[in-house]
Amino acid sequence: MCLVWGSTWFVVRDGLQDMEPLGSAGLRFALAWLIMLPIAGLIGRREGGAKPTVRLVLAMAFGNFAISYGIVYWSEETLPSGLAAVLWGIYPIMTALVGHVYLPESRIVGVQWLGLVVGFLGVVLLFLTDVVSVGGDATLRGSVLLMSPLVSTFATAYVKKHGAGVSSALLNRWALFVGSLLLLGAAVLLEGGVEMPSSPGAIKGIVYLAAMGTVLTFTLYFWVLRSSSAVSLSLIAYVTPAIALAVGALVGEERVTPWTISGLLLILAGCALVLHKPRSQVAAGRAARLGGASS
Numbered sequence: 001m002c003l004v005w006g007s008t009w010f011v012v013r014d015g016l017q018d019m020e021p022l023g024s025a026g027l028r029f030a031l032a033w034l035i036m037l038p039i040a041g042l043i044g045r046r047e048g049g050a051k052p053t054v055r056l057v058l059a060m061a062f063g064n065f066a067i068s069y070g071i072v073y074w075s076e077e078t079l080p081s082g083l084a085a086v087l088w089g090i091y092p093i094m095t096a097l098v099g100h101v102y103l104p105e106s107r108i109v110g111v112q113w114l115g116l117v118v119g120f121l122g123v124v125l126l127f128l129t130d131v132v133s134v135g136g137d138a139t140l141r142g143s144v145l146l147m148s149p150l151v152s153t154f155a156t157a158y159v160k161k162h163g164a165g166v167s168s169a170l171l172n173r174w175a176l177f178v179g180s181l182l183l184l185g186a187a188v189l190l191e192g193g194v195e196m197p198s199s200p201g202a203i204k205g206i207v208y209l210a211a212m213g214t215v216l217t218f219t220l221y222f223w224v225l226r227s228s229s230a231v232s233l234s235l236i237a238y239v240t241p242a243i244a245l246a247v248g249a250l251v252g253e254e255r256v257t258p259w260t261i262s263g264l265l266l267i268l269a270g271c272a273l274v275l276h277k278p279r280s281q282v283a284a285g286r287a288a289r290l291g292g293a294s295s
Helices: 002-015 021-047 053-075 081-088 091-102 112-134 140-143 147-162 167-192 200-225 236-252 257-277 281-293
Strands: none
Touching: 002 081, 002 200, 002 236, 021 053, 021 167, 021 200, 053 081, 053 147, 053 167, 081 112, 081 200, 081 236, 081 257, 081 281, 091 112, 091 147, 091 236, 091 257, 112 140, 112 257, 140 147, 147 281, 167 200
């Protein structure tokens, strides 16, 4: 998941040279839904699990797909792909904050609060240096970009809390369908229509983002989420920004400054502190698992 998601940031930005953001995102998820249509049933039968409720589908469609990715695509019209990925790396911290309120097993205690401050300082540093240096409306787009992981966090927490025992394949399939309709409808209203990819590179990019960056990764993600905490799974944010920076620099010749690395390190240090579980929490979790096993 980290390898694929780390590469998608540059592929998204590269595709925006030929297409408008909402239309590009909508086509990606529409194609992903078409791929999932014949295989979701097979995966679902092997995976097991109940059919998702309408509320779960809508939560994932709006939060994880339409709103979150609509913001990412719009932001990357201006922001370099690696920088956008690093800013999105604050996702584990936002996950911890939402989990503190929404998920009883994910309360923030002790040194974890320090992690919130350190991660926030990393974001501030990036805005004062790299984002400002981009120029234009980069500061606005960077600020709006921070809403993307926040929205995704709420949606993921809802799925985690109410989606136990639900088939991740079936949930992914129907959320992709609804999410693609929302994005394509927004493209018609706000961009004057849906522009089809014209160059071979743009076509390959849409196919890659749909098949690898959506069908494969999100099916794996929500399958793992069934048996792992939302905060623990957000550890993927450690690796993804670094991969995105490397791909952007090597393939897209994007500029990586010492400020970029410093901001990334602060964000990752904040994530490490936030995700650190005190011994009391570890012991309580172990006792709960043992109690469940004995019953």
